[in-house]
Amino acid sequence: MITNILVIVASAAIINNFVFKQLLGICPFLGVSNKVETSLGMGAAVTFVMAMASAVTWAIQVYILEAFSLEYLQTIMFILVVATLVQLVEMFIKKSSPTLYKALGVFLPLITTNCAVLGVALLNVRSEYGLVESVFSGIGAAIGFTLALVLLAGIRESLEEYELPKAFDGLPIVLISAGIIALAFTGFQGFF
């Protein structure tokens, strides 16, 4: 059981990293990765949403969708869950840390439409995970997302000290850096 869960977490976080391997959640990946601190905040928010969404969507999938054979309602129900959770997180962050709230800006409510969150819920169903496995797969995916964000933010922070050719300045160099990290992540392929 424990080995199984470890494999799920490692697979979701590193080997099948959501950002680098499955290209999900690119928007916040590029949007909030200018500082390590905000990246960690964003990562924490996404971790909460992904873990909770995995649990709730599992319950909905088993007790509502499959019980009444309403599988065609999967997407809209899952989005409903994600949107509610994001609203909760937004209220919580607005109350607890206005600075982080300001730094995340529009990207916080945009977690709602972050395909990585819906993606983890749908992948859980497709992989036929149980409740515990689903939650850990969600956490693993979120760790992978945070890892990607922090890695890129670290690179962007040190890049700021250099004067780049104008053609590369700004987003182009970020995309190039992201591509190189993604290449490095292919090294984990076939680890298990």
Next chain:
Amino acid sequence: MLEAIISLGSLGILFGVLLAVASKAFEVQVDPKEEEIMEILPGANCGACGYPGCSAYAAAVAKGEADINDCPVGGPKLAAEIGAIMGREASFQENRITATVRCNGDNSSAPKRFEYQGIETCSAADIVANGFKGCSYGCLGLGDCVKVCEFDAIHVNDKGIAVVNEDKCVSCKKCVTACPRDIIYMDPVREFVHVLCNSYAKGPIVRSVCSVGCIACGICEKNCPTDAIIVVDNLAVINYDKCINCGLCEKKCPMNTILKA
């Protein structure tokens, strides 16, 4: 069909109630004064008050951290309105600073060295052989400053020199950063004598390229009753803290570089 409606509907209602409860629990008190101030601020987000944007200034004023007279865009009228909200007396002083283009070498007094036909921006023209003007410090007049000004306060006149309309200038300093030759300065508006030259070249060189440039003769320095104007690095500079606006330097300047702008 019925199951679908019931399950989706009840799930929606459930989440709705959950969020309503949570919004009560996580309620953040916004100072009503902050919102009121935010409404009357110009909303230009220029940052001239020293805060990052109007909302930050509104929050600082509502908390009592910032002075009510700090918005140069709104001026005394806005200061009075904020004062009414905060219950304080406004004391807006006309100590605002506006942009001044420190160059008066127009097409007739500072002729071109060659005809420039490249991209019509000052920053591009500045790179080509150090600019098309004889004076390598002077205003190129292609209007990089005009493009960045959101308040229609700076224009290139028909003689090819950028001129600031002090009434419209809100001290946002965007033109100062846009100018590739760094000849736009922020000067106090109540002072109206300006040295309209930015050339650090020696006198004879200035004289050869411009008929209204500062030749660093030092006559203004000798005549100034308060030692407010001194020549540094071949250029007369006015210390606006000492200047009493007597206008003597303007009268004595042999090149007519010092002018009431």
